[in-house]
Amino acid sequence: MIVLRKTRICSRSVISACVAVAGSAFRGGMAIYPFVSYHPPMRTDSRAMIVALGLFALSELHASAQVTIDPASPRWGESITVTAEPNPADTENQRFTRSDRLYVVLGMFHKGVSTPFRPWAPMTWDGRRFVGHLTLPHGCEVGYVWLATAERAFAFKTNSRSFVCKTPEGTFPPGALISGLTWGGRDASNWKADVAEDLTALRTTADRGWAYLVLWLFRLEHDGTAFTREERLRETERVEHEETNRTPGVLAALFYGYDIAGETAKAFDRLKELCDRFPESELTPSLALYLASATVVNHPEFVPELNRLVVQVATRAPANKGFRNLFTMISTTPRLVPASTMRDIATRWMRDDPAIMHPYYLLAAALANSSAPSDQAESATLVSKAIDLSLQPRPFESTEHRLYQRAFSLRSRLRAARGDLAGAIADARMAQLVAADKVGAEDLSAEAELWRRLGYGGKAEDLATDAYRSGSINAEATLKDLYVARTGGDAGFREYLISRLRERGASLGPALRPTPPFSTATLDGITIDASSFQNRITVLDFWFFNCPPCRVERPKLNELVAEFGDKVRFVGFSTDRPDPLKAYLASNPFKFEVVPESAAIARAFGVRAFPTYMVVDRAGKIVWLSGSDDDRVERLRAAIYRMLASQVERN
Structure with missing residues (x-):
């Protein structure tokens, strides 16, 4: 079964059209894809992947003055000079200095898909600024450059530049204007004229269907009021009537068009035709199947058909490079x-x-999921090779960094399985060192379990408690095993856990920051401001109703409200307008207090992804923030329990 989960890695080719699943929340400048992508593994659980595109839903990609490119609209094969000046006004984690080893990375879109090849080059300091040089490959419609060191990537909003590409003759390639409107590099003030000009140019190409899909992405945001569901259906039917040559691009666009028009059965009919006729087209897996994996979140009845089509395309066309975007999905499903x-x-x-x-x-x-000893041995060899490659100098990519952590975790598990507990502990510690933020908590829990197996109960207990405090879900099982081994049963375990939390420091850690000042009202007219969070533990949810993981996780959030009752206050900040939000909630109940039109509040809280959950303590301090974990609702539940335990102990 395919369900949406968080990103496991960043594929070398990212599907630009996956922005569609977020509907009207996104607009131009989607040069973000190389960092965070939407990879839904095929699993039987019901968790949803975070819509990584939501990282930029609150702000458009406007290039900072500190990053420049020359020429501003380069030609294929032309050298691009990129300059970057340090900006003292940047926040600390986004600030670079002359002492950094800085890289410039070039990303490109071709036919609506981020190309798999992303060249990069080191930058040099010329006494005033960093300078780097890259050559623009042939074939792309839109390009973008961004900055990174080996340890971190810098925000696109302040450290990037998008541009529309030109042919060697100095003209825009067909589809470039539409792509520039959608992905960045083209001003949208005269978008209708640009679209008309581009569609005329596209008539000379063999497969122009992909451009309709990209255009519809743009219209969902820029022309959302006029681009109603009825208009989407009319547009899709018009394209199907006029485009008699059913190319891969046309069929991919028809799938998407019928999908956003609410005609899911028709959409899957076109998807089946695409997979049957064009399994070798890169658009088939990298655009259509990828989008379909988002569609089935709200239409699980199509999961078996999607699974069948994925297997069909993979077995018929394993040489299709577009399938690498789905490799995370198939590799995690035995x-x-x-x-x-x-x-x-x-x-x-x-x-x-x-x-x-x-x-x-x-x-x-x-291969690690296989029980065959030969597969286990090959898995160990491959993951060691992956780790060796991960340690080579190269620009940082956030989800690739997460992959480093997973590689060490996997090798730790494989070593433990063959009895090499010392090696397993070393890899578990390396996983913690390379992990970002809370991600290392589960590796700390894994290390605790390894020490327990070695007979170091006290050390295991301390590490498991620290892991639980840091957000590990699995650490509780290790603590319970130790407790049962000591007492002969699990009676009193909850009291023991609270005692352990008190001994090791019961709180969730230092407050991240105080809640920012704001004032708003819920859909029911109740006024909410920063002072509303005083004297009561509060859970915040930042979401919008076209966000697939937000929808999938809502039943679990409703269960939390029922579980904790009046001990905790639950507030949901939606970016949607009141009337459509009320219409949506009428058929999709949400037990949180719901605040509409909260984009500005989300920005004030520093939200960069949807959904984002926060826990606010009785003093109005944010003490817990969700990450991109696929089990983030379970982690939220554990955070609430830790917060309640902390409050009890302080009282």
């Missing part, structure tokens, strides 16, 4: 795709991109 096909896809990827860790790790993760 026996969905034949092992020989998975190995074929990974081997080709390794041959094409020998310097990246992705195919090595993903194949290792897939």
